[in-house]
Amino acid sequence: MATSSTVENYLKAIYQAQSAAEDKQALVPMGHLASALGVVPGTATTMVKTMVGSGLVAYEPYSGVRLTEAGEHLAAMVLRRHRLVELFLVQIMGMSWAEVHEDAEQLEHAVSDRLIDRIDQLLGRPAVDPHGDPIPDPEGIVAQHLHKNLLTCPVDTDLVVTRVLNQDADFLRFLEQHELKPGQAIKVIARDASADSVSILSSGNHQVTIGTRAASKLLVEI
Amino acid sequence: MATSSTVENYLKAIYQAQSAAEDKQALVPMGHLASALGVVPGTATTMVKTMVGSGLVAYEPYSGVRLTEAGEHLAAMVLRRHRLVELFLVQIMGMSWAEVHEDAEQLEHAVSDRLIDRIDQLLGRPAVDPHGDPIPDPEGIVAQHLHKNLLTCPVDTDLVVTRVLNQDADFLRFLEQHELKPGQAIKVIARDASADSVSILSSGNHQVTIGTRAASKLLVEI
DNA sequence: AAAAATATTTTGACATATCAAAACTAAAAT
DNA sequence: ATTTTAGTTTTGATATGTCAAAATATTTTT
Incomplete structure (x- = not known):
């Protein structure tokens, strides 16, 4: 069950594509997923099929992919780690908000639950990251703001x-x-x-x- | 040239085995290396051979392995990241020195040069980590203390x-x-x-x- | 010096993640 | 209703990192 960082990146990409769509239940087309991850479409198909096996996504051939509840929760945890790390790098480490994305991209797969909670606490349980993106809570719940x-x-x-x-x-x-x-x-x-x-x-x-x-x-x- | 975290772990293990030996030029036996990394000996042999190809180690069949200059420098950078991260987790994040090792083990492969320099600066260019282990400088030079x-x-x-x-x-x-x-x-x-x-x-x-x-x-x- | 014990290497297999290119499906255009 | 086009899946390869177990080398014991 130890989700690889590759799988975490797929989960995150599917989550963000679903969030960006008007219909939150819509399937994410494989081509969109592949280009978001910088892989060829065939690779995405293969990975998505193994993720079906882990119960993280539902997949309709020639239509696309959608997160299951389990997949959505895991994706929210990845996003939580990413956004807390970004805010941490800006607020505590004094880095520029323009340059922290790549660092956070790496660190989101390496920070433990213990450390991420420490960061959350140190930052005062913040609601949003430096870009205004909402930080999912430990249960994966995201405050919805209508902007x-x-x-x-x-x-x-x-x-x-x-x-x-x-x-x-x-x-x-x-x-x-x-x-x-x-x-x-x-x-x-x-x-x-x-x-x-x-x-x-x-x-x-x-x-x-x-x-x-x-x-x-x-x-x-x- | 983008050294994988597996290779980084091999470099670190060889470096530490060499440091622990009385004769710093001695070869590290494959069995020692394998058990330090938690892999079977055959795996270590295979990996070490590919590392010879990258110019990171010198290898004598049936005798053992030793870092080249390039390998030693890279190993020192891994150790530098590990030790700075440990000290950071203790000093800035308020974690216990007994519990930071595993976190540092993950983070040492994920922190960028930029971030590690920020940490170094924030900590005041420290010489040793919470265990008293010396922190290699950015050139890989380690202050030798005779205890x-x-x-x-x-x-x-x-x-x-x-x-x-x-x-x-x-x-x-x-x-x-x-x-x-x-x-x-x-x-x-x-x-x-x-x-x-x-x-x-x-x-x-x-x-x-x-x-x-x-x-x-x-x-x-x- | 031969036998036994220990360490190392080789071989064949497997899991993960990827690509290139061929085969296929579905949708759009004529 | 065909053809064209765009998107998707399949197939066969490749790279990395691993194990089990057989083969080999080295060292130690007798």
Whole structure:
């Protein structure tokens, strides 16, 4: 039952694909899973079949894969470890939020339950990581927050950035430089459909215009 | 060149066997290596041969194995990571020195150079870990300290425990309970060859008698 | 020096995780 | 309703790391 780090990565990828989908019960297509993990599709098929054998996923040939309850719980534990480690690296180790992802990716498979609880305690049982991603509790329960993104939120209203749905280091550095990190106050001042852009005013009265693709990755609260 | 954690464990085991030997140039017998790693001898033979191919070790059939310069440097880096992680877990995470070994064993393969340097810096570039084991510097250089053990040190002389050559959790808890941790002041009050024992007076005026096997694992300075 | 005991290596097998490329299925387009 | 296309599965190989057990080498005992 000692889940390998490869299996943990598959679980995490399936979990995140399911979370990103509108229909949470939808099957994740094998091609999507394979490309998320950087393997060829045939490899994903093979792995998923062995995971069926361990009771972690349900699999429909030519349709896709979905986590079972057991798989979902394990996936939540991987995510819990990953996010607690990220927050730990930023808060305690003083690392930049843009550079901790790769470290956390490795450490999430190496930290024991004992250590992860120590970290959780040291950080004061936090609810979210530096990107605003929710940290599953030890039972695997995830607090669901309903955010709007910069394409669906009201214009000319005071907002607070709450979550960033993109771990790309360059993007994160960009957000940092323009005062768009989670917790910072902003306002959408204009949206231009034909220019495919959104203009934002940050708390420091800086103005930036970003594309809608990027804007959809920034979640806010009013 | 991305050394697997298995290879790292082989390097570490060979390094430690070489350090423990009187003749530092001596070959480590395959049987010793295999049992240190918990594999059958044939497995060690196979692995060592592939490590010869990577230039990490020199191997003499039926005699044993020894690290090359490249292997020794890599082994020192593994040990550096392990020992810094142990000290970090004790000093920063508040874990008990008796329980950190297994965690460190996992983490030593998962911490990046960047993170290990951060830890090193946070701890103030320490020279030794919680067991008194020296921490190799980033170039792989290890400060050599000449300690005596409780069998070779003078009797009725003020001593300070400097190093413990045994990671067994029960033994470490025993030392903790009897005030025999590195840094603590003690005195050997009697040695009895026929009883195979050594009697010690700790700083708190506690008296304990331990076997010579255990006594040889406790290193001291005068 | 031969026999016995010990240590080491070889051989064949297996588990995990992967790829390339061929075979196949399902959906979309004509 | 075929054909085309896109996505998926299968097949055969490969790399890593392991074991069991047979074969071999070395050392010790007698």
